[in-house]
Amino acid sequence: MILNHVWVAFVLIGFLAALVQLLLGDTGVFGRVMAGIFDTARLGFDISLGLVGIMSLWLGVMRIGEQAGLIRLFARALAPFFERLFPDIPRGHPAGGSIVMNLSANMLGLDNAATPLGLKAMRELQEINPRKDTASNAMVTFLVLNTAGITLIPTSVIALRQSIAIEQGLTGFNGADIFLPTLIATFISFTAGLLAVAAWQRINLLCAPVLIFFAGFVGFTGGLYAWLSSYPPARMAELVGLLGSGAVVSVIALFVAVGAWRRINVYETFVEGAKEGFDVAVRIIPYLIAILVAISMFRSTGGMDALVNLIGRGVAALGLDTAFVPALPVGLMKTLSGSGARGLMVDVLRTYGVDSFQGRLASIIQGSTETTFYVLAVYFGSVDIKRTRHALACGLIADAVGLVGAIGVAYLFYR
Numbered sequence: 001m002i003l004n005h006v007w008v009a010f011v012l013i014g015f016l017a018a019l020v021q022l023l024l025g026d027t028g029v030f031g032r033v034m035a036g037i038f039d040t041a042r043l044g045f046d047i048s049l050g051l052v053g054i055m056s057l058w059l060g061v062m063r064i065g066e067q068a069g070l071i072r073l074f075a076r077a078l079a080p081f082f083e084r085l086f087p088d089i090p091r092g093h094p095a096g097g098s099i100v101m102n103l104s105a106n107m108l109g110l111d112n113a114a115t116p117l118g119l120k121a122m123r124e125l126q127e128i129n130p131r132k133d134t135a136s137n138a139m140v141t142f143l144v145l146n147t148a149g150i151t152l153i154p155t156s157v158i159a160l161r162q163s164i165a166i167e168q169g170l171t172g173f174n175g176a177d178i179f180l181p182t183l184i185a186t187f188i189s190f191t192a193g194l195l196a197v198a199a200w201q202r203i204n205l206l207c208a209p210v211l212i213f214f215a216g217f218v219g220f221t222g223g224l225y226a227w228l229s230s231y232p233p234a235r236m237a238e239l240v241g242l243l244g245s246g247a248v249v250s251v252i253a254l255f256v257a258v259g260a261w262r263r264i265n266v267y268e269t270f271v272e273g274a275k276e277g278f279d280v281a282v283r284i285i286p287y288l289i290a291i292l293v294a295i296s297m298f299r300s301t302g303g304m305d306a307l308v309n310l311i312g313r314g315v316a317a318l319g320l321d322t323a324f325v326p327a328l329p330v331g332l333m334k335t336l337s338g339s340g341a342r343g344l345m346v347d348v349l350r351t352y353g354v355d356s357f358q359g360r361l362a363s364i365i366q367g368s369t370e371t372t373f374y375v376l377a378v379y380f381g382s383v384d385i386k387r388t389r390h391a392l393a394c395g396l397i398a399d400a401v402g403l404v405g406a407i408g409v410a411y412l413f414y415r
Helices: 002-023 029-067 070-085 094-107 111-127 137-147 155-167 175-201 208-228 233-261 266-283 285-300 303-317 325-334 338-352 357-368 372-381 391-414
Strands: none
Touching: 002 029, 002 285, 002 303, 029 070, 029 155, 029 233, 029 266, 029 285, 070 094, 070 208, 070 233, 094 111, 094 137, 111 137, 111 372, 137 175, 137 372, 137 391, 155 175, 155 338, 155 357, 175 208, 175 233, 175 357, 175 391, 233 266, 285 303, 285 338, 303 325, 325 338, 325 357, 325 391, 338 357, 357 391, 372 391
8 A cells, every 4th residue: 555655656647747848848758758667567577587597596595495405404592592582482482483583594595485474473473472453562563574684685776786787787786786785784683683672571681692693603704704895895795795705606506415315316306496586587577667767757767766866965955975865765755665675776776786885785775674554554454453562652663773774885985
């Protein structure tokens, strides 16, 4: 519903702006609008088509990881940490396992696997919920961690950047160069959401599994940044790209090697997962075209520039650098709609370039924040929860802190 209002607003505001410009004597305005609509409709299809190969590759590899048991092993390693965050779930209850599997799948970018696991976890949490129309503490924690969860590898964002780089004629472009900044930004969002929930529900985070998890992550990323910060921004970006691509290739090699060692038919398993990747890439075509066409109308009539300039003047009045402003609409939209934010990110990448500061920042934001309203609507709606209590407030806190964190991280790495 919210995306519907946004889409209608983009189209109608663009149309009214075109009428005003026509009345002021600009007789070519509707020609520009029409050309932009058809160009972006074709672009949306081309980008989605370019995603087919990349998404098929990744989901094929992830299917090997699932069959080889590596995903389950990863979830088991994280179980002690998550058990401390859900003290109301009885030990051994199936909801605990579903939660760990769901959040682990989200970390690895397995959206298709994460959603059914998440819905299963919600049904199991509802079984032990004493008030069936009101979200329990465990439900709220689970939903906030879903909206602010850590993403280890932003697969879809990397795939989009790689596809648009081809369109822009960039050879040898490394779409994974936002790997480490996105990981740090999403950890900031995750920490903010977790602290908000812990404060609200009085969850004790001062326990060994939680402290080990945070210390390990902070130590790892802090050490990497300490090493990288001695290099100029261009060299730092190059090394981050090397780390990102190295991590992706290493995951692929590990999954294939373990799958072969366990005598899985790795080839057939890959093909099975790749078919799902094809379906995912094709399924986003209408959504991407819809939002890109609306953005095109809004941009070609000057609406997007006016919005960005208005925000930029406010930022400049505070004495701050305005380089981040063009990417800000991506973060504002992401809370409402993933497909809408994806369209805005594509618009930034095409306008400023995939290797620009604005393009990298938009990619980091897209990879490190979540569609809070959508997640809450789908998950709570699946078990008929009417009173969501503090879930939305904590989710929005995580989104806001995550957006600011993404901007700060982008400046640390690229400015």
